[in-house]
Each structure stands twice: as C-alpha cells, then as structure tokens.
Amino acid sequence: GQNIDQPTEMTATEGAIVQINCTYQTSGFNGLFWYQQHAGEAPTFLSYNVLDGLEEKGRFSSFLSRSKGYSYLLLKELQMKDSASYLCAVGNYGQNFVFGPGTRLSVLP
C-alpha cells in the first residue's frame, strides 16, 4: 500500500517560514510531488523530487528522503496568498498518483 500522512492543519504568520511534512509507506514510486490547492479551486503543481535532497524553487523548496519515507515542503517569506491546502502525492511508474489527505495552511497577518 501507499499510506501517506500529513498534518491536517497548520497556522503561521505572514513573513515567517513554515515546513509541511509528509510521510509515506510505499513499495516504490517514481517521484514525490507537492500541489497547492486554494479553496474552491483545482490543485496546481508546485514541485517534484525524484532524487533524495532539496529542490529549491523561489520561496518554495521541497525535500525528499526515500530511506526515511519522508518529504517536506518549505515555504519562506509567507504571504497571505499562501493560505491554501498543500497536497503531497506519490507518482508511480505507469502514471497513477496517490495523494495524501492534504494540509490546510492558514497565514495570519
């Protein structure tokens, strides 16, 4: 199976840094993805890790450790518009993706 866990909710302050964790148990996967979903909208792609380590993309970074079954999304210089749900997903060979339950992030002024 591919059980994926994320915290349900997080709160942070504008300008701060927040780390959203994702743990998984899986028999194997191609890559680990992070998506952002604003309320009432479709998910949009944020980042993708194939190899262990950190991938940086502006204010957003994502980290993967396959040996530990662990990933995190790091958001720096938080803005109000970053208030959204963040979805961790495992992409398998053959292109079927399995998503975690999502973490709802609230950014406060």
Next chain:
Amino acid sequence: DVKVTQSSRYLVKRTGEKVFLECVQDMDHENMFWYRQDPGLGLRLIYFSYDVKMKEKGDIPEGYSVSREKKERFSLILESASTNQTSMYLCASSTDRGSGEKLFFGSGTQLSVL
C-alpha cells in the same frame, strides 16, 4: 497553457439517475484521470486512461465507469447515482507516461446526489 475543462462546475442529481461528467484537454496528453475529493480523505483515484479506448481501475472504481473514445475527452459515468457519491470530482491529464510527469487539473465538478 494546458487547459483541462470540465463541463459543469456544479451539478445536482437524484438518487438512481445516470450521470455523465465530461472532461476535455487541449494539449494532446496521453494520460487522463478521474479523482474524487472528500474532506479528510484527500484525492482518491477512480479511473485512469493511457490511451484512447483504454482504461484502468483506480482505488475506488465501484459504482463508476469511464469512456475514452477520443484522445482529448475522458468521461466519468455514474450508472445509478447514490448519495455517497456526493463529492468534488476532479479530472486531470498528463503526458510522458512513466516518468512521473505532473498532473494538470480541471476546475472540478461539485456533484450533489439527493
């Protein structure tokens, strides 16, 4: 930009009705997916397709069927709608099969079955 279009944003149906949810993508993607999204459960895969007339069951296919007669269109069919199928339905597409290419999502259809 890739565009994935779902035919309805909101839909209200009665128990027992046959329901069609349509999805069209305009970027010639090989792969198309149907997910449902429920609070606390995240996105769950119903069916996916790698090619025309090809379909694969996802994690929760019961009560659903799909049709892919053309590459750009992937339809989800609820043969006899039930109240537990009230949910947000999301269609997605991707390309480059087998390499973990990212998904592009439609804006979703909020289906209520009364």
